[in-house]
Amino acid sequence: EAQVTQNPRYLITVTGKKLTVTCSQNMNHEYMSWYRQDPGLGLRQIYYSMNVEVTDKGDVPEGYKVSRKEKRNFPLILESPSPNQTSLYFCASSLSSGGGYTFGSGTRLTVV
Amino acid sequence: GQNIDQPTEMTATEGAIVQINCTYQTSGFNGLFWYQQHAGEAPTFLSYNVLDGLEEKGRFSSFLSRSKGYSYLLLKELQMKDSASYLCAVRGLNAGKSTFGDGTTLTVKP
Numbered sequence: 001e002a003q004v005t006q007n008p009r010y011l012i013t014v015t016g017k018k019l020t021v022t023c024s025q026n027m028n029h030e031y032m033s034w035y036r037q038d039p040g041l042g043l044r045q046i047y048y049s050m051n052v053e054v055t056d057k058g059d060v061p062e063g064y065k066v067s068r069k070e071k072r073n074f075p076l077i078l079e080s081p082s083p084n085q086t087s088l089y090f091c092a093s094s095l096s097s098g099g100g101y102t103f104g105s106g107t108r109l110t111v112v
Numbered sequence: 113g114q115n116i117d118q119p120t121e122m123t124a125t126e127g128a129i130v131q132i133n134c135t136y137q138t139s140g141f142n143g144l145f146w147y148q149q150h151a152g153e154a155p156t157f158l159s160y161n162v163l164d165g166l167e168e169k170g171r172f173s174s175f176l177s178r179s180k181g182y183s184y185l186l187l188k189e190l191q192m193k194d195s196a197s198y199l200c201a202v203r204g205l206n207a208g209k210s211t212f213g214d215g216t217t218l219t220v221k222p
Contacts, residue, residue, distance in 0.1 A: 031208060042214035043155070043199065050208045058209065090154060097207030100145050100157030 002027045006091050006104035013081055013111055021076045021107050023091030031094045032074040033058070033101070034066065036087040043090070049074055081111040114138045116213035118200050123219045124190055132185045132198050132216045140205025146174050146185045147199040149215065155199055159185070187218075195220045 004025045013019055025032065033048040035058075045058030049068040063085055065077040074093075078085060088108050092101035115137040124130040136144070143162040147155035161167055161176035161183060173186040187194055197215040204211070 033208070033210070035212075040214070043201075043212040045210060045212075048208040048210075056206075056208060059211070097142055097203060098160065098162065100147070100160055101155070101210070102157070103154035106154050 002102070004091055004093050004102050004104035006089075006107050008107060009105060010108050011110070013109070015082055015111055016080050019078050019081060019109075021078075021089060021091075021109070023074045023076065023104060024072050025074075025093040025102070026072065027093065027095070027102065028071065029093035029095050029099075029102075030071075031096065031099075032068065033092045034064070034074070034076050035090045035092065036060065037090060037106075038087050046076070046089075081109075083111050085109065086111050114202050114204060114211035116200055116202060116211060118198075118213040118216045120214070121217045121219070123221060126190055126192060126220055126222050128190050129186065129188050130190060130218065132187070132200075132218065134183045134185070134200030134213060136181050136183070136200070136202050136213075138181070138202055138204060138211075141178060142203040142205055142207050144174075144176055144183050145201040145203065145210070146172075146183075147201065147212075149197045149199060151196070158198075190220050192220050192222070194218065 034046040035043045047066040049055045091104040118134045146158040149155040159174035199215045200213040
């Protein structure tokens with residue numbers, strides 16, 4: 001089944017403890033992206049990648065890192081999480097610039 | 113940058129037609145997308161417009177006017193399951209960047 005898989009689905013962590021949210025797609029998509037969704041603020045793009053080893057900042061990249069060492073994987077790294085990073089995170093991929101995103105199921109992160 | 117506006121909420125009756133509007137201001141344009149998001153779930157792709165005109169997909173149609181910075185999503189024969197948030201998104205000239213509107217919450221009533 002064609003899909004984007006994110007893990008974990010839920011995570012509660014403490015301020016400052018490094019964490020990684022994994023994202024993997026099995027559709028051979030070129031484009032991958034991370035979004036966070038907060039009430040009243042909609043979906044905001046954190047980072048995106050247009051191919052292996054090609055990544056760039058979205059609208060809200062502060063406090064996040066990404067890597068794209070292989071086409072299928074696009075992990076999101078929070079080196080030192082803070083409470084303002086409590087949010088619902090979505091990974092998404094698309095075949096090309098003309099393709100709609102396929103989204104993962106989301107990761108609900110709480111930083112205390 | 114991009115600025116996208118859509119109504120916050122709409123209500124319609126089962127079986128009716130509803131039109132959800134989206135206006136955008138962008139420094140570059142590489143396509144407009146509509147997504148559906150049910151509460152507690154991930155968004156799902158509905159439609160894509162890059163040229164002016166109407167794209168039809170079953171009960172859903174999407175229209176684009178690039179000169180006016182305007183799009184709409186038309187939902188026909190509304191069903192209760194169409195109650196969801198509808199997100200308008202614009203892809204800029206940098207094809208990796210996509211900006212989403214805040215979404216329109218549609219409630220379908222019997």
